[in-house]
Amino acid sequence: MSAKPANFNGLHIRKWYVFEEETLAVESGPLADGEPLRKIVVAAAIANPHAGGFTEDFSAVIAESAALGEEFGRRLVGALAGRPAASYGKAAIVGVNGEYEHGNAFLTTEFANPIRKALGGAESWVPSTGKAGGPGTAIDIPLAHKDALYVRSHYDTVSVSFGDAPLPNEVVIAMAVATRGRLYSRLGGLTAEAAIGEDGLR
Incomplete structure (x- = not known):
């Protein structure tokens, strides 16, 4: 495990991040068809306990x-400030002394289930992505209902992106939520109302 002192349940977290964006109109000009689209990202820069080596056993991190x-989950609910989450996604950026798998170890069901519970409902699996990189690496976090x-x-x-993370022996773990679908989505297909019913929406 990392030699850095643990400050969160056996992990060393150097920094928390919260980002929010609010979209009021589509690129071609029309104003939002209803409430603006808000996307919120909560992330943490965490010392990678497996940096610099190969391991078969990720049970401790999991x-x-x-x-x-x-x-x-607690931080996402706080950032939503009473607004419901409609969609979500997760991601990891692994510092260059680690492996992509080191990031994935943080993103399993054990991580996702408490977030699902905090957000309410959340019956779908959480889309995920990841990559290796250094400070300032940009990542596109996928979102789905x-x-x-x-x-x-x-x-x-x-x-x-995170201007000072991940450092070589860190991972950045990120979770994103959105309060609605895309503005003026008009490609047809299954609707949330049809899929889960009006009473099931949260």
Whole structure:
């Protein structure tokens, strides 16, 4: 494990991040068809306990990620400030002394389930992506409807970068939510109302 002192359930977290964007109109000009689209990203720069080597056993990180997911859920709910989350996605950026798999170890079901619980509903699996890189690396986090994966109107991305992370022996773990689907989504397909019913929307 990392020699850096643990400050969160066996992990060393150097920094938390929260980003929010609010879209009021589509690129061609029309104002939002309803509420603006808000996308929120919560992320953490975490010391990578497996940096610099190969491991077969990720059980410690997977176990620790459950408490991490609870904290992500708490911070996401706080950032939403009473607004519902309609879609979500997750991502990892692994510093150059690590492997892509080191980031994936933080993003398993153990991490995601507490976030699902905090957001309410959240029956769908959480789309995920990742990459290796250094400070300032940009990543596009995929978004999909949290209760009905095949709702086409909610397929989206949010792009973020972190000016000082990840350092070579770190991973950045990020979770994104959006409050609605794309503005003026008009490609047809399954709707959220048809997929889960009006009473099921949260």
